[in-house]
Amino acid sequence: MTDSLPVRLLPTEILAGAAIRSRDITLGDDPGINGQLWDPQRIDITAQQGTWERWTVRADRPQSFHIEGVMFQVRNVNGSAPFPEDRGWKDTVWIDGQVELLVYYNQPSWPHFPFQYLSQTLELADRGSIGQILVNPAP
16 A cells, blocks of 8 residues: 555645636537647646646536546535535536536646646537646746
8 A cells, every 4th residue: 555544534724725727618519629639739828736726627518628637626516515426536426507616736747747627528628628737847
């Protein structure tokens, strides 16, 4: 065993949100995220390993949303407390309206291998509803 179980699984500081930045992510019916189609040469988000961000993710139609290489807590769903199945560490969440996430960047990515965040509706992902994250290593 290489890891030990933390004493507190849901620390109050996390749920209160110690985010260093807030981001708005919109998954539109027209493919794309925040009005942009995926470009494999473009980094859409740059972050620092070991930091937290608050993401507000909105979707025009219900869909699954995934963020590679991070873990997050669902803070609220359409302004209400998360459902029991939305509690705990996640990398994928169901979006039907608006969801607020507390995203933790626990590992670095690299310019030649960035993490992606995307709609998991195959039709939308295939048409460009993907963004890329570069997580710089902790100093």
